[in-house]
Amino acid sequence: MNLSIRWKVTLATLFALACGFAMAGFLAERSLERQELAQSHRNLDVRTEMVAHELRPWLRAHAPRFTDPAFQVLVRELGAKALARITLIAPDGLVLADSAVASEHLPGVENHRTRPEVEQALAQGDGSDLRASQTTGERTLYHAILLTEQDGSPSIVLRLGLPIVTLEEELSQLRRHLVLAFGSAFLVAVGLSILLARSLTKPLSDMAAAARRLADGDAAARIQITSRDEAGLLGETLNRMADELRAKIEEVSEDRSQLLAMLTSMVEGVMVLDYRGRVLQVNPALERMFNVTRAEARGRKFSDVFGHPQLALLVSTVLSTRVGQEDEILLSPSSRCLHIEASVAGGEQENEACAVLVFHDITELRRLEKIRKDFVANVSHELRTPLTSIKGYVEALLDGGKDDPDTSAKFLDIILKQSDRLNLILEDLLQLSKIESGQVLLRREPLQIEMIVERTMAMMRPLAGKKGHRLVENIPSGLPLVNGDEERLGQVLSNLLDNAIKYTPEGGSITVAARHVAPGGSPAGGKSESLEISVADTGIGIPESDRPRVFERFYRVDKARSREMGGTGLGLAIVRHIVEGHGGQVWVEGNRPCGSRFVVRLPVQPSDQAAGHPSLVPTK
Template identity: 35%
Template sequence: MFNSFRRKLTVSYLALIILLLIIAGGLVFTSFRQYYLHNLETRLTREAYLIADMVAYAESNHNQRMQELADTASRDNATRVSIIDRDGVVLGDSQFDSTQMEIHKSRPEVYQALRGEVGVAMRYSTTEKVKLLYVAVPQASGGVVRIAMPLAELTAINKHILFNLFLVLLISAVLAAILSSLMAKKFSGPLDDITDVIKEMADGNLTRRVSYQGIDELSILAESYNRMADSIEQGINEISEVKNRLEALLENSVNGILMVGGDGRISYINPVAISLLGLQENVIGRNKNEVINDYEIIAAIDRARKDLQPVRQEKVLHILGGKTVEMNIVPILSEDEAFQGILVILNDISELKRLEQVRKDFVANVSHELKTPLAAISGFAETLLDEEGEKSNHVSEFSRIIFDETQRLNRLVNGLLELSRMESEKMELNVLPVDIGEVVQNTLNAVQQQHQSVNICFDYIPPPAGIVIDSDPVLISQVLSNLLDNAIKYSPKGGRIQVEVLDYADRVEINVVDQGIGIPSQEIPRIFERFYRVDKARTRKTGGTGLGLAIAKHLLENLGGQISVQSTVAQGSKFTCTLFK
């Protein structure tokens, strides 16, 4: 990857090394050129002074003599020699005809030599068409001796030096590239490891750590990362535990929980709320007005959002068969009182409402049940007080009625006391091996003996073999007696009651089937409530208390069993007592 840290580091190292090599090569090249020019100038200066001495010892300054000296000196040092007088006139030149040459007094090097200094100049010669190095020195006669040397040798040397420098630079660049790559790999390796670990952390892997060891800044970075990863992993684990506990709490709560965000969209809903509101599973992120099909709930949520005050009210959900829920709608505010959303808690209070209705019915029924015999007792007792002694037949009849009503009150009170005892404390059971067929037969005989005057036929279908279970025979007999009494009260004259015992691998069932008036389907869930009657007038006429089925249910529950009923109006009912082995 071109933009990787290792590539950038390698290129940086290589560029730095090459730059240093270029700077060093340039300095070396410049220093060598200056050193060469300085040596060349020194050599030419010495030679010029030697020629000046030769000119001083010459017998005459004639042009011919000066030309000869110039030619001789030029052959000895392979340079161009010019002898110039104080007026700038060329007296002799080793390469050109001095008589044809112009005045050289204005030449920089000649000008300096005429002033008694060593003149040095480097310029392109229009005469020789090459670049020359000129060195001029003063002579004793006041003239100037000038030596000129072409710089072609210097140019060749410079080219050779530049070629060697380029070759060295190229080799150094290759070595620098290899060295830079190795150094970059060494320095970037730990960073690559840290980068890979951080990428894995971003992907959710919090277990990997950096294994780099050292004493430099990278080791400090690696150690700091490992400590940070440990802290993050521990924090995420703690958050996950809290999140899981919170999710378990919300998902398994008996209350419906719904959260609406500040934008009016549903941000959370648990299964109970989905069930209570009759919603689909995929409602997260949708607007509440689109998914909640109840105007009152939407209005309550909007009111809580508008007033920023909790709203509490009851609501009947007709879509779920008339379930009653208590809605607690609470606005969620931040620390700076900014609105963030709405929390809706739905509490199903249908059972509480049902129990409240049962309580109301119980109070009304008890009042009615007590009021009827008390009114009869009071009325007949008052009549007896007014009767005279000769009406003994009235006294006998009224006394019988008072007695019967008193017995009815006694049965009612005893039934209430028995129910209260069963509900307030756990009954002590006398558990022993019981022959179910024998208990049923004995109970049926006792009921037949008690109701001899009733024109009812009893059919008993015993089990094919003896059934012995561990239970309380007294309570079983009491349950069966209550069921038989109930069947007798609701059966017509000449009716038939069938008792059947069925044996299964894990349970025993006792069925009591009558041909009575039957029970409407909507009444079946309430027939085991105390004082609840399907036909109230018929039951009061027969002297029933309305507690028999409630007592039978509680007795079976204490035995670890259960009771159920199947019934068809005008055809009869079937009560099933189940005792588990």
């Protein structure tokens, strides 16, 4: 049975009071009984001496004739005077006279030799006892003495019995008074106990109610302090604890929000595991890397969610050795390269972080490293080729070729061409480096694309004429203006025309066209107007697989043929950077039935900026 603290305190108090009252009544009764018995003993001793004094003359004057009726009458008279029962007992226990028993009934009275007071009197001359009389049935106090005469008469035991009816009545009356007094006091104590328990437990009830409100989420719940005793101090302490708890909860909530914000905004994938390898937490970046959701991953075994064997080996090693590890894995079929840093958090319990894995997507980094390595290798190769030629012909000249004028002139002409090629490579590298680093500033001014096309084609016609190419210009009138750098856009067009002339067989056709593109017509789905410029040829063309890479530095579809044509492999990379610096796009398509078609799209100048002044912006 569940009782409130109030009733527990009340019942405990009442039980203690009841026990105290009972003990007090018992002790009071015992004390009164002892006092009454002591008084009765003294009275009985006096009465015994008085009776003995009355009997001694008769016993000395007459021969002991206890059956004499006069003796029996004397005993009854003395018993009436002494207000006690008088019994004369022979040493062998035979009752000689009894004031409470008629003479004719004396032979039927049992032997008193074994009575405690008789035994004491025979042994010590004096004895007493308190018990219920077997003759009268009343509770009686007995006192016995041994009457011995010096003339040789036989000894007789004189015993007086005093019924303690008065004592029983007084004890009974005392019990009634105690019950009445203690009952009244108990009723008063019940009321006081309830009031006391209420005063003690009400603050606790208020604290319990406030605690329930706090548990239900009411952070503003507080305990009303009405006293400065221990309960008041406890309430004040709980209020202070509630304030600190609310502050801690707010701090934890803020930290959790910040942590979730960091995990959500991180580009690195994060995964937290417990000591058994179960997934506790993943962030959105990791979900995108492995194409899984948080609901699918959390709470499940790591190996059941991520089936990558190399990653599984790394996780098992970290969990078993409790030592941080690093590794790189390659995901298929996406071919994404991930760098993993696994650290140990040290959790040993359920739902505690044991290992934290951070996944860095280094796909682009590895691609750039490969490009860098290819660039270094290509630059080395491209520079080594003319340098090797120059060195070889110089050695040939030194070995005697200089003595033959025709041979010397031929070799020097080759050395000059290789030097020009080497100088061209270095110039293109320097220009590309400046463009990529933003050191080249692009002018932004309104331009008519027709003028740039006409000037560039006029410059390239002699070169095209040497190979018998036909240059076709398809530029409609009324095209919108573009906002750009005239010199750099001319460089873009001249590089595209130069490549078309180089890689188109003799007698081919090269067409330069331009058109206005409405919003949404670009490959990227742009929302603004643009101007499209295309250079199409009927040359050898570019395979479909090589088209995405032709704008990379030193990338060639046919390396031998490109070197034979004198190209540096950097022209299209320069074109791409200049076009993107203008906010445009460039790509290559197939030109049916043969050849290639390079397309440049540039944003059209807004109408409200048509009368603006030129400005300079970095290419980066």
